Structure formats: structure tokens, C-alpha cells
Amino acid sequence: MSLADFQRALADHIASPTRCAAVRARGAEALADYELSQRELRRLVAMVEHRGMSTNCTLYRANRLTPLARTLPATCVRLGERFGPLLDEFFAAVVDCDLQWKGEGVRFARFLSEHPSLSDDVELQSLIAEEVAAAAVRYTTLPGQPAINRS
Amino acid sequence: MSRDASTVGVGLLFNPVVPAVLDACPADLDHLAVIPEALWVDDGPGSPRRFAEITQTALSIAPLLDRLPVVAHGISLSIGSAMPLDDEHLHQMAAWCDQHAVPWYSEHLGFFAVADAASRVGRRHTGLGLPLACDRETLDLLVPRIRRIRRITGRPFLLENGVNYTPIVDQEMSEPALLNRLATHAGSEVLLDLHNLYVESVNHGLDLDDYVGELDLGLVREIHVAGGMRLAGMYTDSHSGLVPDAVRQLLAAVAPRCANLAAVTFEFHESSVLAVGLAPLAEEIDRLRAVLRAAGVRVTEAIRVAC
Numbered sequence: 001m002s003l004a005d006f007q008r009a010l011a012d013h014i015a016s017p018t019r020c021a022a023v024r025a026r027g028a029e030a031l032a033d034y035e036l037s038q039r040e041l042r043r044l045v046a047m048v049e050h051r052g053m054s055t056n057c058t059l060y061r062a063n064r065l066t067p068l069a070r071t072l073p074a075t076c077v078r079l080g081e082r083f084g085p086l087l088d089e090f091f092a093a094v095v096d097c098d099l100q101w102k103g104e105g106v107r108f109a110r111f112l113s114e115h116p117s118l119s120d121d122v123e124l125q126s127l128i129a130e131e132v133a134a135a136a137v138r139y140t141t142l143p144g145q146p147a148i149n150r151s
Numbered sequence: 152m153s154r155d156a157s158t159v160g161v162g163l164l165f166n167p168v169v170p171a172v173l174d175a176c177p178a179d180l181d182h183l184a185v186i187p188e189a190l191w192v193d194d195g196p197g198s199p200r201r202f203a204e205i206t207q208t209a210l211s212i213a214p215l216l217d218r219l220p221v222v223a224h225g226i227s228l229s230i231g232s233a234m235p236l237d238d239e240h241l242h243q244m245a246a247w248c249d250q251h252a253v254p255w256y257s258e259h260l261g262f263f264a265v266a267d268a269a270s271r272v273g274r275r276h277t278g279l280g281l282p283l284a285c286d287r288e289t290l291d292l293l294v295p296r297i298r299r300i301r302r303i304t305g306r307p308f309l310l311e312n313g314v315n316y317t318p319i320v321d322q323e324m325s326e327p328a329l330l331n332r333l334a335t336h337a338g339s340e341v342l343l344d345l346h347n348l349y350v351e352s353v354n355h356g357l358d359l360d361d362y363v364g365e366l367d368l369g370l371v372r373e374i375h376v377a378g379g380m381r382l383a384g385m386y387t388d389s390h391s392g393l394v395p396d397a398v399r400q401l402l403a404a405v406a407p408r409c410a411n412l413a414a415v416t417f418e419f420h421e422s423s424v425l426a427v428g429l430a431p432l433a434e435e436i437d438r439l440r441a442v443l444r445a446a447g448v449r450v451t452e453a454i455r456v457a458c
Contacts, residue, residue: 052316
């Protein structure tokens, strides 16, 4: 489990500045949920404490934001100052992440449509539906793809 | 990609604005590098109809695929993940490479996915490419996988050196040593990304002479060049705009020493068009060809391509 846990821990921390802050404050103790060797612990703490971790966290957010901004551009703009906090909530609540533009957009649209604070905003809900429909057209796929050889 | 084994070709990595760039400013190209995963919708492992080509992208790239030799540059195999290799993805890649007569397939030395039981497909993307420790454990993980990739795809497999904004401490060997040993034990070759090396030198003081001195340059079949930008205190491999002078100089120094080099590929992000304009991006191809010629590299006579 060690390598798998190391990779999962690194991915978890790049996705969460809050987790990074905990490691900076408490060191290896904050990594107790992962099965790591002593060397992996040293490596992870050094990586989280390195100034480049901010770049990693920023790139993570930028790369996850891009499919949403491309698929639901008007929705993102219309959310205004609510967008940032909703994005944090979405990243924390929806673990499915594949960076596929249509899939990420549809998951975010579903999250927004079901969000209690937005359910009464008829205009926003209409905009979301319109942009999801536009994405469905943009990402129409060709028929007749060959079956995958699973051998 | 060179059509003559003794010459080097210069090409572009496809992105959605490449047709517009070539429409406005026809360029002399030898090959098109393509990220096949950018052409597909992937519904995830185990899905009944997992991969399907996106119509709009397929129509956009079709004229270029018809005219230029193509090399495949993967971004999603996640060769270094602790979870098993994604065979469905590999078979899809092999089929695409066969369809387009791709001479080689490259991927990144790193991992892009981790297992996650809470996810619909049992795993999640890491959001960006993450580094592997240059250890014996990594060597042992990758050797059988590379052999399998080469067997299933039936063509040379190149690994690209990575960018890491947070260095891994206490590594057992250097990255060039790992790439050399992977070649010895598994038969992989190298896609040497010179901008990635430049990023490592700017951010972490990597000694470029030491790196290229240690790497077996005979393994290098393709070179990538690109531009970057500063973000959150680091210089990043963002593929923003044109190739920095320092990277062009590195190309001039390294390319003549790569005996099996066949292709130099310029990568730019589509947003570069706004910052740089169409013409300078197309002209970068000519600049790279001039750099190679001045360094004594025999460059392929290219095909003038307009969309």
C-alpha cells in the first residue's frame, strides 16, 4: 500500500491547500491517515513545505476550472462572487475527476442545479440547461467506433 | 518527423487553434504531433462504449491528418500509477496509432491518476502530471509495463522527462540514469523536452550540462520545445507563447549530439494566440529550422501546410 498511499497523499494535498496548511503546522503527524514509509513521510513533508507546492495547488485548480469555464462560460460569469466558494464546495464534494471537458461540465451543472442556495434562481437554472445542451452538441461523437480489444 | 533517417523534421503539437494559425500563416511542417486523448470522449474503465471520437475535433484535424505524418503524444496512460495499467486505454491507443500509421508513441514519466473507491470508475485524475521518484521501486514498476506497451502498440515507445515544482528528496538515482536503465531493461526511448529541463534549471538550479551529459543521447528520438510563464512564484511549463532564447540555445547544443533524433516539435497552448498573435507562432517553425541548420543538423525539406 505504501506507493499507492504516497501517490494518493500527494494528490490529496495538491487538491487541498487546507491539508497542506495542516502538514506545515503539524508535520508528519498530519499524515497519519496514510500508510507511508519513513522515507515517503520525509519526502511528502518536504514537498508540501516547498514553495512549489503553491504552484501545484494553483495548477490543480486551473486545470479543473478550465473544463468548467469552457463548458459553462456564461454560468460561471453569472455566478459572480458566489463562483469561488461554490467551486471549493464542488471540488470537495464531487470526487469524480477525469478532466474530460464535457463530463466535468455536466457534473458541475448537476451540482449547481441541485444546490439549495441556487434552486430558486430560475434564470440561472435556465442558463445552465442551455449551456449543457450546447456542450452536448459540441461534444457529439462519431458513430461506429471499433470495439476495444480487451484481451 | 523525418522521412529520411539521416535528417530531422520540425513539426507542431496539434491544438484547436492550429488550423487557424496555419490558415493565416502557412508553415513548413514535417509532422503533426497529436494528443489522441484530446480527440476522444472517454467514459472511463469498464464502460460499454468507452471511447468515442468527438465529431467537431475530428473534422478540424482531418485535413492535417491527411497531409502530414503523425506522431502520438499521450497524456492519460498514467504509466507510473500504483494501480494497474489501463489496458483498455492502451488498446485504444494502439488502434489509433495503427489507423494513422504512427511511427512511435510517447508518454510522460509520471502519474496522472490515483485509485479512489468513491469515484464512479474507481479512480480519479490528479489534476496535473505528478512526478515519480527515481528509485529502484519505480524502475521495477515501469520495466514490465513498458515491455507490455511496446508489445501491444507494436512500435517504439518514448518516455518524456518531466517537470516537478516540488523536488523529491533522497532519490536513489538521477532522472537520466532512470531513463537510461529503462531503455536497457525495457527498450524504451526518450522524448527529451528541453523546455522541461529549462524549467528545472530556473526553479531548482538543475545543471543542464550534467543532465545531458548523463543521459544516453542516442535514445532521443524526439525533442519538444515550448515557452512558459511565471505562476505562484515558479516558472512553469505552460506552453505560453514562443520558445525562449535559452531553450533555442539548448536545442542548438543538444540536437547535433542526438544521433537518432528524427523530430523536433513545437508545443504552444491555444491561448498563446491572444498574447503572441498568429504569425509569430507559425514563424517559430522557421526559427527552429534555422537553429537546427546553424547547429549543423540536416533538416528535412518540409511540406508547406495551409488549412
